[in-house]
Amino acid sequence: MAEASNLKLSYFKVAGGGRAFPIRLIFAETGTPFNDYEFADGEFAKLKAEGAFTFGQAPVLTNEDTKWQLTQTLAIVWYTAEKFGLDKFSSLEDASLNKSYALSVMDLQAAIGRVVYGGGSDEDKAAGFKKIADETAPRFLAAFEKILSGENQFLLGDNISSADLIVFSVFGWMKKVVFNDDDKFLSAYPNLAAFFGKVVSRPKIAAYLASLK
Numbered sequence: 001m002a003e004a005s006n007l008k009l010s011y012f013k014v015a016g017g018g019r020a021f022p023i024r025l026i027f028a029e030t031g032t033p034f035n036d037y038e039f040a041d042g043e044f045a046k047l048k049a050e051g052a053f054t055f056g057q058a059p060v061l062t063n064e065d066t067k068w069q070l071t072q073t074l075a076i077v078w079y080t081a082e083k084f085g086l087d088k089f090s091s092l093e094d095a096s097l098n099k100s101y102a103l104s105v106m107d108l109q110a111a112i113g114r115v116v117y118g119g120g121s122d123e124d125k126a127a128g129f130k131k132i133a134d135e136t137a138p139r140f141l142a143a144f145e146k147i148l149s150g151e152n153q154f155l156l157g158d159n160i161s162s163a164d165l166i167v168f169s170v171f172g173w174m175k176k177v178v179f180n181d182d183d184k185f186l187s188a189y190p191n192l193a194a195f196f197g198k199v200v201s202r203p204k205i206a207a208y209l210a211s212l213k
């Protein structure tokens with residue numbers, strides 16, 4: 001097991017884990033214990049009004065001893081992945097690609113989020129999801145398919161890194177909300193389909209996913 005942690009991850013209770021999901025996957029994959037805290041109803045608004053959060057948003061990672069606090073999903077992803085030994089790159093170029101892939105797939109997440117949380121009518125949402133399925137998603141799927149076309153097991157080589165877990169999280173969410181939880185959207189992307197299989201069959205990830213059922 002990795003170094004014991006006094007870290008608390010605070011987030012909303014949302015189906016699928018939302019922005020906290022890739023962070024939870026990093027704790028799982030690195031075998032790092034942490035305080036996985038979900039706000040009770042109304043608690044976030046109360047704490048936010050009291051100024052408990054640096055930027056008034058969640059997820060928030062807090063060191064329970066020092067009260068050091070970190071916000072922004074990707075900042076938390078990169079901090080935990082580096083601190084607990086998941087992200088170990090032999091070059092600045094790979095370390096930078098790791099961030100580039102994560103930032104890129106978060107653009108896809110933002111596009112989906114605008115449809116899901118944008119407040120449009122059911123018709124607006126259906127049109128938004130169709131545009132994502134027909135135009136936005138294929139652009140990202142094709143890009144990651146190409147990145148995975150070589151001999152590498154994962155996006156940055158044969159070791160899993162935080163970019164893999166972010167891509168896995170966002171595509172998993174997209175599958176649920178845009179593609180009716182159907183794997184068919186991967187049929188034209190064999191490398192990505194194989195990549196998904198490799199992520200879910202990692203023992204600690206598999207155990208974590210099983211614990212959610």
Ligand SMILES: N[C@@H](CCC(=O)N[C@@H](CS)C(=O)NCC(=O)O)C(=O)O
Pocket residue numbers: 018019048056057058059071072073074
């Ligand atoms: N870019 C930020 C966005 C964080 C964000 O939008 N958090 C939402 C929940 S998903 C939130 O805290 N909403 C409540 C609020 O803004 O009052 C990140 O990735 O952490």
